[in-house]
Amino acid sequence: MLSSLALIFLCGTALGELCGKLRLPRLVGMILAGILIGPHVLDLLNPSVLAISSDLRRIALIIILTRAGLNLDLADLKKVGRPAVLMCFVPACCEIGGMLLLAPPLLHLSLSEAAVMGAVIAAVSPAVVVPKMLRLMDEGLGVKKGVPQLILAGASVDDVFVIVLFASFTGLLAGGSFDAVGLLRIPTSILLGVAAGWLCGEGLARFFGKTKRNATVKALLLLSVSFLLVSAEELLPAQGAVGFSGLLAVMGMGLALRRRSSTEAAQLAGQYAKLWNGAETVLFVLVGAAVNLPYARGAGFIMLLLIGGVLVFRMVGVWLCLLGTKLSVKERLFCMIAYTPKATVQAAIGAVPLSMGLACGETVLTAAVIAILFTAPLGALGMEATSRKWLQK
Numbered sequence: 071m072l073s074s075l076a077l078i079f080l081c082g083t084a085l086g087e088l089c090g091k092l093r094l095p096r097l098v099g100m101i102l103a104g105i106l107i108g109p110h111v112l113d114l115l116n117p118s119v120l121a122i123s124s125d126l127r128r129i130a131l132i133i134i135l136t137r138a139g140l141n142l143d144l145a146d147l148k149k150v151g152r153p154a155v156l157m158c159f160v161p162a163c164c165e166i167g168g169m170l171l172l173a174p175p176l177l178h179l180s181l182s183e184a185a186v187m188g189a190v191i192a193a194v195s196p197a198v199v200v201p202k203m204l205r206l207m208d209e210g211l212g213v214k215k216g217v218p219q220l221i222l223a224g225a226s227v228d229d230v231f232v233i234v235l236f237a238s239f240t241g242l243l244a245g246g247s248f249d250a251v252g253l254l255r256i257p258t259s260i261l262l263g264v265a266a267g268w269l270c271g272e273g274l275a276r277f278f279g280k281t282k283r284n285a286t287v288k289a290l291l292l293l294s295v296s297f298l299l300v301s302a303e304e305l306l307p308a309q310g311a312v313g314f315s316g317l318l319a320v321m322g323m324g325l326a327l328r329r330r331s332s333t334e335a336a337q338l339a340g341q342y343a344k345l346w347n348g349a350e351t352v353l354f355v356l357v358g359a360a361v362n363l364p365y366a367r368g369a370g371f372i373m374l375l376l377i378g379g380v381l382v383f384r385m386v387g388v389w390l391c392l393l394g395t396k397l398s399v400k401e402r403l404f405c406m407i408a409y410t411p412k413a414t415v416q417a418a419i420g421a422v423p424l425s426m427g428l429a430c431g432e433t434v435l436t437a438a439v440i441a442i443l444f445t446a447p448l449g450a451l452g453m454e455a456t457s458r459k460w461l462q463k
Contacts, residue, residue: 104359200225260315
């Protein structure tokens with residue numbers, strides 16, 4: 071396992087730096103490194119590392135979402151208002167609708183199979199989007215109009231919404247009945263997650279205020295509580311009306327800490343920025359290692375056409391969310407580009423239908439692979455190319 075971790079860091083860093091010198095996003099090099107050393111090319115990774123890759127990816131997500139909460143100002147979020155709420159579900163619904171229209175004629179799927187595929191593809195990747203939005207906030211780009219704050223908030227809830235829909239659609243396809251009660255997990259997951267995180271953040275803020283601890287120890291305590299919150303999500307049954315989002319709880323905890331003390335939050339955010347340097351490499355290399363190249367090669371032009379088509383529906387959904395705002399046309403176009411990358415959720419749940427024995431499992435996995443390879447680099451490149459030109463400093 072140690073040699074595999076060394077390969078992850080060495081290859082991921084090397085190809086990431088190479089892409090940086092070529093003026094490409096570093097994450098593109100990390101994904102390519104994962105593909106290269108993964109099981110479908112050189113097969114250099116120990117199976118034990120691949121067995122815990124989902125846990126390692128989750129740790130990286132916890133780090134970046136906590137950092138997002140620590141950097142997100144509630145006052146700025148309130149200014150954004152209605153569009154932030156709409157961005158949580160409207161673009162995903164539009165993309166799933168596009169899949170229902172396009173997948174049956176292009177891939178000969180039933181509507182229920184297309185719905186499952188749509189739920190897998192519709193999630194935006196916080197691992198790609200959040201670091202870029204945090205960098206924009208640090209540089210002061212688009213902050214006055216709340217562009218990065220809007221995308222941060224929407225992308226965080228978008229995943230919860232889509233994952234709950236995925237569970238409902240797979241249940242429909244596997245059992246032949248739609249669990250309408252299960253849709254109640256969407257609001258309960260959001261409300262309970264944010265509430266639990268907020269309470270933990272308030273408690274930690276008081277504890278930090280009464281004890282003299284250095285920033286590193288505080289960051290470790292915060293990370294430990296984050297792990298507990300995400301683990302608590304597994305205590306609830308997979309079915310039923312009551313849900314809990316551990317990742318939203320993590321972000322809510324960061325928000326509460328920032329509201330209590332912006333100075334404390336800034337110190338913790340600095341520590342988390344250092345943690346992210348390592349977590350970023352692990353996350354994207356393992357996402358690349360999860361890509362199944364034989365499936366991707368066999369997908370052909372039709373699958374790529376389908377992914378491009380549903381992205382158009384997603385972009386239309388983003389545009390609808392921003393109607394009536396004071397954002398310029400270029401700022402709206404930037405939001406549309408920023409909402410396209412797919413990576414983490416697709417790598418996490420793309421293989422679930424296949425493991426369930428669903429007839430569409432292999433097709434869904436192929437779509438997830440193509441979505442990662444196509445949208446993660448393209449979205450990252452698009453944000454990099456347009457942020458300084460289209461957003462006001």
